[in-house]
Each structure stands twice: as C-alpha cells, then as structure tokens.
Amino acid sequence: xxxxxxxxxxxxxxxxxxxxxxxxxxxxxxxxxxxxxxxxxxxxxxxxxxxxxxxxxxxxxxxxxxxxxxxxxxxxxxxxxxxxxxxxxxxxxxxxxxxxxxxxxxxxxxx
Amino acid sequence: xxxxxxxxxxxxxxxxxxxxxxxxxxxxxxxxxxxxxxxxxxxxxxxxxxxxxxxxxxxxxxxxxxxxxxxxxxxxxxxxxxxxxxxxxxxxxxxxxxxxxxxxxxxxxxxxxxxx
Numbered sequence: 230x231x232x233x234x235x236x237x238x239x240x241x242x243x244x245x246x247x248x249x250x251x252x253x254x255x256x257x258x259x260x261x262x263x264x265x266x267x268x269x270x271x272x273x274x275x276x277x278x279x280x281x282x283x284x285x286x287x288x289x290x291x292x293x294x295x296x297x298x299x300x301x302x303x304x305x306x307x308x309x310x311x312x313x314x315x316x317x318x319x320x321x322x323x324x325x326x327x328x329x330x331x332x333x334x335x336x337x338x339x340x
Numbered sequence: 341x342x343x344x345x346x347x348x349x350x351x352x353x354x355x356x357x358x359x360x361x362x363x364x365x366x367x368x369x370x371x372x373x374x375x376x377x378x379x380x381x382x383x384x385x386x387x388x389x390x391x392x393x394x395x396x397x398x399x400x401x402x403x404x405x406x407x408x409x410x411x412x413x414x415x416x417x418x419x420x421x422x423x424x425x426x427x428x429x430x431x432x433x434x435x436x437x438x439x440x441x442x443x444x445x446x447x448x449x450x451x452x453x454x455x456x
Contacts, residue, residue, distance in 0.1 A: 263444065270449065272433070272448050272449050273383070273431070273447050275444040278444070318383055326390070326435060326445075329385070330375075333382050
C-alpha cells in the first residue's frame with residue numbers, strides 16, 4: 230500500500246519548456262513534503278520542500294504546488310534544462326524524521 | 341565535510357552469504373537512516389536511529405536484516421543470509437539534530453548489492 234504515488238515513471242520534455250512532475254498521497258496526516266533529485270550512481274539530493282500551511286513554494290526555476298484537498302502536489306521546472314535530467318522523488322511526512330518516498334519519475338530534458 | 345560515506349560502493353555475493361554494508365554519517369548529525377531502492381518499490385525506509393538508538397525499524401523486511409550503530413560516526417546494515425531478492429541499492433542518509441518540519445536528509449552515494 231503506497232502512501233506516496235508518482236504515477237508517471239518517466240517524462241520527456243524539450244529544453245526550455247516546462248516540466249511538471251506529479252505526486253499524490255493518501256495519508257491526510259502528512260504535513261510536510263519534499264522533492265529530491267537523483268542522478269545515476271549518486272544519492273538523492275534535496276531540491277525543494279513545502280509545508281501544509283502553504284500552497285506554493287518557489288526557488289528559482291523550481292516551484293512546488295500543494296493541493297491539500299486533492300492530496301496532490303506537483304513540481305514545476307521552468308525553463309527545463311538538460312542538466313535537470315534525473316529521477317525525481319516526492320517524499321512526505323507528518324512530523325519527525327520518518328519520510329515516505331514515492332517510486333520516482335525519470336525526467337529527460339531533450340536538447 | 342565529505343558528506344555521508346558508504347562502503348562498499350558495489351557488492352556482488354552469492355546467495356546464503358553474509359553481507360555487511362557500512363555508513364559514516366555527517367559529523368554532528370543526530371539521525372541516521374538506511375533506505376533500499378528497487379525498481380518495483382522505489383525508495384523504502386528500512387530503519388532509522390537517533391543518537392545511536394534505533395527508533396523505527398518497521399521497514400526492515402525480515403529477521404535476516406539487522407542494523408547497528410555502535411557510535412555516532414558509524415553504522416552497519418547486515419543481511420544474513422542474503423537472497424537474490426535482496427539485490428538493490430542501499431542508501432544511508434543522515435540528518436541534523438532537531439526533529440521536525442524543515443529537516444532534510446543528506447544521502448550517501450549508495451551501495452549497489454547483487455546477490456547471485
């Protein structure tokens with residue numbers, strides 16, 4: 230029973246366009262969400278987070294949107310660059326340190 | 341700081357053998373996590389420690405898996421006996437002291453385990 234779902238295993242986007250990665254969760258107690266990025270042969274690295282008291286958080290080209298009623302969050306990357314090609318993990322928790330990760334979405338940004 | 345250090349980076353072993361994965365967290369971090377990544381299940385939390393004490397081991401798949409943290413700078417994840425279905429990438433991560441919203445985890449490069 231996956232509490233955090235990323236239903237698109239992969240996504241391809243043209244360089245310069247917007248990338249939208251989606252994440253759904255089932256546990257309404259989750260109140261903190263993160264996105265991690267992972268390159269091959271490396272560990273995941275933190276990208277951006279959002280608390281449940283917000284519906285949007287922006288950091289440069291990266292914006293995360295949270296829709297609590299739909300239990301849905303999304304990561305927007307604008308404009309997409311070839312260096313953004315990686316696996317993106319959505320993660321959630323309800324306080325503390327126990328994060329639940331989604332299965333990941335592989336983003337390919339085509340030049 | 342060198343970041344989270346894991347060894348070995350790659351391990352190939354035969355079914356039934358004991359496997360020991362090692363992790364050195366970032367100095368000063370009070371939390372240490374072991375994760376497993378597979379194609380089917382993605383990234384799963386196996387166990388985490390706070391100040392060297394195991395807090396939540398509900399993700400450990402079965403008794404063949406055990407984890408220890410004898411001191412603040414070292415942890416091991418042991419599989420005995422190993423099985424082919426244990427083949428995965430195992431990540432160690434550490435996190436700074438105060439729990440709560442805003443904390444992030446710093447991951448090591450992972451150990452790729454193949455059990456034949």
